[in-house]
Amino acid sequence: MKRHATGFTLVEVVIAAALFSLIMLGLLSAMRGMADSAGRITQHTERIDNIRLISDVLRNLLSSAQDINISTDSENHLPALVGSTHELIWIAPMPAYHGTGGLHLFRLAAMSPPGDARTALTLSFVPFSLQLIVPNWSAVDPYILIPDVQNFNLGYQGVRDEQWLEDWSEPALPARISVHISSQERNWPEIIIPIYRGAP
Amino acid sequence: MTQRGFSLLEMLVAFTIMVISLAALYSIMGGSLRGTLESMRYSYAVMTAESLMSLQLSVPAEGINKNGETGDGYRWQITSFPFATEPESNITQLHLIRVQVSWGIAPGDRHVILTSLLPEISQ
Numbered sequence: 001m002k003r004h005a006t007g008f009t010l011v012e013v014v015i016a017a018a019l020f021s022l023i024m025l026g027l028l029s030a031m032r033g034m035a036d037s038a039g040r041i042t043q044h045t046e047r048i049d050n051i052r053l054i055s056d057v058l059r060n061l062l063s064s065a066q067d068i069n070i071s072t073d074s075e076n077h078l079p080a081l082v083g084s085t086h087e088l089i090w091i092a093p094m095p096a097y098h099g100t101g102g103l104h105l106f107r108l109a110a111m112s113p114p115g116d117a118r119t120a121l122t123l124s125f126v127p128f129s130l131q132l133i134v135p136n137w138s139a140v141d142p143y144i145l146i147p148d149v150q151n152f153n154l155g156y157q158g159v160r161d162e163q164w165l166e167d168w169s170e171p172a173l174p175a176r177i178s179v180h181i182s183s184q185e186r187n188w189p190e191i192i193i194p195i196y197r198g199a200p
Numbered sequence: 201m202t203q204r205g206f207s208l209l210e211m212l213v214a215f216t217i218m219v220i221s222l223a224a225l226y227s228i229m230g231g232s233l234r235g236t237l238e239s240m241r242y243s244y245a246v247m248t249a250e251s252l253m254s255l256q257l258s259v260p261a262e263g264i265n266k267n268g269e270t271g272d273g274y275r276w277q278i279t280s281f282p283f284a285t286e287p288e289s290n291i292t293q294l295h296l297i298r299v300q301v302s303w304g305i306a307p308g309d310r311h312v313i314l315t316s317l318l319p320e321i322s323q
Contacts (some may be wrong), residue, residue, distance in 0.1 A: 037229040192251035
């Protein structure tokens, strides 16, 4: 009796299905692995970009801090740079390519923006004028440098004293400012910024 | 039998090709991930070197030779050499200062070097 090949036998179909599913399993897990690595690469690159950008901005703005003697009246003199561990206010020229240029009052602070429980590292600035020496910072919209900062500490070193201080309220500018930042569970390298000035 | 399927040998060859190409793709992805991490370490090292350089404003007469290690495992070394100036000129003696930050297992394997000129100030 002659057998006619009318279709696949059950064994053939089972083997074909098993092979097909093996191939698909391998391919899909490879694809997912590649998508994961691509995401991680993008994440790392963005992180490096952010760190470089933020440290460069801080380096530019802080190293050009201006020593301006502000006297509110004949008795009181405001220091040109006021800093604590988590907040720093200083006067520096805004780079002209941002449009405005001129002296600005800057404030670098770690705080929670409204409607966000996380602590953010923020930079606010207003044009500097002698009429408005102490602006109402809560009315200024801050720029968020890092949305989620775990640790932000500032340190100050005077011209004569090698010791790092936690606060700065002297009339003269400090010689160096150190910035410790950690975000996304990682420490940034310590940023030490010298303040350029005339002869110390 | 007019219609023939694939033989076992053909299937094996096809499988092998697929596995080899997948392995190649995997190693490419792994390589780019490693490269990204390495570039991150380079950025960190440059920032560390910039910070170390910022700590120096002048060089004492005997020069500087310091080294140490940061908390995140970067080894640093600061050295200085007197910079040859014109003998008659009465400008301040300058020193070539060199900040090297290295990381990795083999010393000097991966490193960045920043150099600058600083004036000598006797203390």
